[in-house]
Amino acid sequence: MSENKNKLVELRTFTTWLGDDGICYTVVKPNVEIVLEDAMANSAAIKAISSGMVFPLLVNLKAIKTISKEARDHFSMRNRTPGVTAIAMLINSPGSRIIGNFFLGINKPAVPTKLFNDKNKAIEWLKQFANNQ
Amino acid sequence: MAEELDDIYKIVSRITGIKSSGKLTMQAAIIKGLENIEKKTKLIKKDEKKNAKRINEILNVVIALANLKYDKKADVSAKRNDFDALAIGINMLGEELQASTVSLKEKEILLKEIHHRVKNNLQVISSLLNLQSEKITHPGLLEVFTESRNRIRAMALVHEKLYESTDLSRIDFTKYMHSFLIYMDNSYNLNPKEVQLHMDINQKSHYFKIDTAIACGLILNELISNSCKYAFPEKRAGNIYLYFGEDKETKKSNNYILQVSDDGIGIPHSIDHKNTDSLGLQLINMLTKQVEGTLDLDRTNGTKFTIRFSTENN
Numbered sequence: 093m094s095e096n097k098n099k100l101v102e103l104r105t106f107t108t109w110l111g112d113d114g115i116c117y118t119v120v121k122p123n124v125e126i127v128l129e130d131a132m133a134n135s136a137a138i139k140a141i142s143s144g145m146v147f148p149l150l151v152n153l154k155a156i157k158t159i160s161k162e163a164r165d166h167f168s169m170r171n172r173t174p175g176v177t178a179i180a181m182l183i184n185s186p187g188s189r190i191i192g193n194f195f196l197g198i199n200k201p202a203v204p205t206k207l208f209n210d211k212n213k214a215i216e217w218l219k220q221f222a223n224n225q
Numbered sequence: 226m227a228e229e230l231d232d233i234y235k236i237v238s239r240i241t242g243i244k245s246s247g248k249l250t251m252q253a254a255i256i257k258g259l260e261n262i263e264k265k266t267k268l269i270k271k272d273e274k275k276n277a278k279r280i281n282e283i284l285n286v287v288i289a290l291a292n293l294k295y296d297k298k299a300d301v302s303a304k305r306n307d308f309d310a311l312a313i314g315i316n317m318l319g320e321e322l323q324a325s326t327v328s329l330k331e332k333e334i335l336l337k338e339i340h341h342r343v344k345n346n347l348q349v350i351s352s353l354l355n356l357q358s359e360k361i362t363h364p365g366l367l368e369v370f371t372e373s374r375n376r377i378r379a380m381a382l383v384h385e386k387l388y389e390s391t392d393l394s395r396i397d398f399t400k401y402m403h404s405f406l407i408y409m410d411n412s413y414n415l416n417p418k419e420v421q422l423h424m425d426i427n428q429k430s431h432y433f434k435i436d437t438a439i440a441c442g443l444i445l446n447e448l449i450s451n452s453c454k455y456a457f458p459e460k461r462a463g464n465i466y467l468y469f470g471e472d473k474e475t476k477k478s479n480n481y482i483l484q485v486s487d488d489g490i491g492i493p494h495s496i497d498h499k500n501t502d503s504l505g506l507q508l509i510n511m512l513t514k515q516v517e518g519t520l521d522l523d524r525t526n527g528t529k530f531t532i533r534f535s536t537e538n539n
Contacts, residue, residue, distance in 0.1 A: 123303050158301050158313055161320035186310030187301070194317050 101137040105130040108137045114222035115215060116147045116176070122155040128162035135172050142175030148218035149176045150211075153188040168199035178221035179205040180214035279308040286315050295323035333393060340388040347381035368454075372505070375412055375450060379405065379442040383435060395432040398441065402426055402469055405442060406449075413453040419462045420453070427470040431481065437536055440512040441483060447505045448485035448530050456489020456528060463488050463527075472533055479536045486529035498522045498530075 101108040105124040183192045192207045208214035289297035299312035351374050358370035386396040452465045465487045472480040513520045518534030
């Protein structure tokens with residue numbers, strides 16, 4: 093896992109990397125419309141990073157524009173990314189707040205998931221699910 | 226006066242941010258300030274118009290969703306403001322609803338399929354009775370089979386008309402009656418030289434719900450069957466009259482009259498049409514009650530049955 097740390101994966105709509113703190117970070121690029129292909133690419137990237145290890149995930153949704161139903165369904169799939177133990181979603185724009193709440197209320201993610209406005213609080217919460225190896 | 230001017234100057238300076246010392250400069254600052262206020266007012270009004278437009282757009286999508294029309298989507302701009310958030314939420318809600326509910330189109334197709342199958346099944350039963358009756362030589366038993374077949378056919382025809390109709394919950398009873406009478410004419414094989422069927426049906430469309438249509442269809446079937454069977458014994462010549470239309474006496478819309486009469490021998494006075502062992506008359510009474518109607522019998526010149534009913538609650 094250590095060789096994957098801090099290695100950035102750039103996708104069309106996401107930037108993803110594994111931090112030194114054992115948390116995987118995914119940032120949604122500004123004003124993007126996430127579709128199924130993006131969601132699948134994100135899952136593949138996270139799977140590649142995990143290499144069989146487990147970690148919590150911080151998803152920064154602040155700049156998101158929209159997300160399609162197929163992409164939402166993909167993100168709520170069980171065993172989508174077996175390595176992910178919990179998800180913190182960072183929101184602040186009105187749109188990201190709606191998407192985050194909708195995802196929690198309707199799509200019902202398979203692992204513990206929480207919304208945060210504050211990045212530090214999100215990291216604090218995620219640390220309990222981290223496996224610092 | 227100078228103090229007052231000084232106060233005004235301070236206020237103007239605070240509002241406009243323009244520092245001035247002389248009277249003329251202060252006047253210029255006041256003008257500048259007013260211009261700024263005018264500009265801001267225009268901007269606010271422009272924003273109000275834009276906001277009203279966006280609210281209307283989002284509202285239209287909500288109305289479309291309420292009508293189970295899921296293809297309508299609210300625009301999401303790159304501004305990512307509260308309206309965009311609302312639009313995102315409504316769009317996602319529409320997508321979830323679409324995935325979890327049956328659309329109007331699908332519902333229509335399903336209903337059509339059901340009516341088609343019910344009609345087919347009833348027709349199969351009717352054909353089976355027909356085939357079975359070919360082996361029957363007993364006239365009484367044969368009559369029972371024919372009556373049953375006609376009753377089934379009367380119901381099947383309602384489903385056939387529903388299947389053909391654009392409105393899958395109601396049928397045009399006028400059209401139904403035309404089709405039904407053609408069938409009855411063939412079924413009883415009436416000889417026009419002996420018995421003639423006269424129809425007085427308004428060509429205007431009258432839409433009835435499925436229950437009312439089936440009840441009226443069965444009533445019609447029983448009344449015409451009775452006339453065909455009993456009114457003209459021993460090849461007696463005569464006429465059967467059929468009237469259907471709005472009941473103008475009540476001066477209410479949705480009130481109808483269904484009347485079947487004949488100039489035959491008439492129902493024997495010993496038969497109480499409201500309390501009888503005859504299955505046909507029992508059915509007529511029961512179905513008239515079902516449509517919350519009234520049944521009258523006039524024995525003056527042959528037999529005249531009049532059913533008055535309303536479709537207001539049916």
